[in-house]
Amino acid sequence: MKLATKYQGEIEISQDQVIHFSSGIPGFPEEKEFVLLPFLEDMPYFILQSVLTTELAFVVVDPYPFFPEYQYKLTEAQVESLKIEKQEDVGTFVILTLKEPFADSTANLKGPLVINVEEKLGKQLILNDSTYETKHLLFNSLKEEESKC
Structure with missing residues (x-):
């Protein structure tokens, strides 16, 4: 099917690429x-x-290369609703806020997107009981890691 996108114009996708976020x-x-x-x-x-909406598109990234210590815990209900059977089926992404210059861009670690890549089911978690914030500097974490070496 044809899909009008915010950043890539009109593209062809298949129905099996669609990820369902029930909520x-x-x-x-x-x-x-x-x-x-x-x-x-x-x-x-x-x-x-x-x-559904061409203009609604989020830039996302796997958080682990930028924040190796990042972690969250899924409840049994979340595991069940996402039909997760193996950890390998889970993809984690965080939404970025792009800034100018790009080095000032931030990641929302408080609201990770958890996707069962096999079942094509997703959910955005809200980590209320954590020290994570919605605007962690993306590249600051890499600079800190490099300075430790």
Whole structure:
């Protein structure tokens, strides 16, 4: 099927690429279907593009290369609703806020996106009982790691 996207124009996707968020995403409860698209070739960034709304697209990234100590815990109900059977089926992404200069961009570690890549089911968690924030400097963590070496 054809999909009009915010950043990549009109593209062809298949139905099996669609990820279902049964509760939508906080702030966008009516947005229940998204596709995960590569953003830049050979880069770790992706676009979580709404199937319903062309202008709704989030730049996301796997947090672990930037925040190796990052962790969260799923409840039994969340594991069940996402139909997770193996840890390998789980993809974790965080939404970025892009800034100018790019080095000032931030990651929302308080609201990770958890996706069962096998079942194409997703949920955005809200980590209320954590020290994570919605605006962690993305590249500050890499600089800190490099300075430890």
